[in-house]
Amino acid sequence: MGTYALPDLPYDYAALEPAITGQILELHHAKHHAAYVKGANDTLEQIAEAREKEQPAPAHLVGLEKTFAFNLSGHVLHSIFWQNLSPDGGDRPDGVLAEAIEKDFGGFEQFKRQLTTATASVQGSGWGVLAWEPLGQRLIVEQVYDHHGNVGQGTTPLLVFDAWEHAYYLQYKNVRPDYVTKLWDLVNWEDVLARYTAATGA
Numbered sequence: 508m509g510t511y512a513l514p515d516l517p518y519d520y521a522a523l524e525p526a527i528t529g530q531i532l533e534l535h536h537a538k539h540h541a542a543y544v545k546g547a548n549d550t551l552e553q554i555a556e557a558r559e560k561e562q563p564a565p566a567h568l569v570g571l572e573k574t575f576a577f578n579l580s581g582h583v584l585h586s587i588f589w590q591n592l593s594p595d596g597g598d599r600p601d602g603v604l605a606e607a608i609e610k611d612f613g614g615f616e617q618f619k620r621q622l623t624t625a626t627a628s629v630q631g632s633g634w635g636v637l638a639w640e641p642l643g644q645r646l647i648v649e650q651v652y653d654h655h656g657n658v659g660q661g662t663t664p665l666l667v668f669d670a671w672e673h674a675y676y677l678q679y680k681n682v683r684p685d686y687v688t689k690l691w692d693l694v695n696w697e698d699v700l701a702r703y704t705a706a707t708g709a
């Protein structure tokens with residue numbers, strides 16, 4: 508048993524149909540997410556082995572650190588993604604989260620447009636993310652490359668949209684924007700609010 512473990516989904520594989528098919532969700536969770544968990548644990552062990560050497564090869568360690576960042580971030584983002592979605596999701600937030608979105612984006616529709624476009628326009632593989640940025644004390648949208656690139660240090664992801672082809676291609680083929688549109692109908696705003704509250708101390 509390693510440091511990281513694959514979390515159970517909070518719903519059945521078929522629960523998000525028709526927006527996301529059970530086949531996609533099962534592959535996504537049981538194969539893709541599981542591979543990031545294994546990758547993070549395996550790489551952590553390899554880093555420990557390298558650390559014990561009197562002279563670790565720098566190039567080897569560089570490669571391991573990159574591999575670790577990739578797999579760990581994949582594990583973190585997918586763990587949030589499953590909780591961010593719900594068969595009973597959709598609509599829009601209210602209360603303090605709605606107020607913060609209004610303040611930092613000018614309104615929910617403007618925020619929705621930005622996150623939709625950021626997710627749909629990822630070049631290659633990545634994520635669209637609503638994050639809390641503690642230094643500026645504000646919400647921001649980040650366009651994450653792979654799982655860990657193009658990210659401000661110290662930001663906390665609150666709502667994450669997976670834009671990797673494995674998340675939608677079997678169902679939506681090349682039409683990523685249609686998949687992103689459907690994601691909005693699944694957003695579990697209670698979960699996003701809980702993450703916002705924990706991150707901000709609000």
Ligand code: MN
Nearest residue numbers: 539669671674
């Ligand atoms: Mn994924």
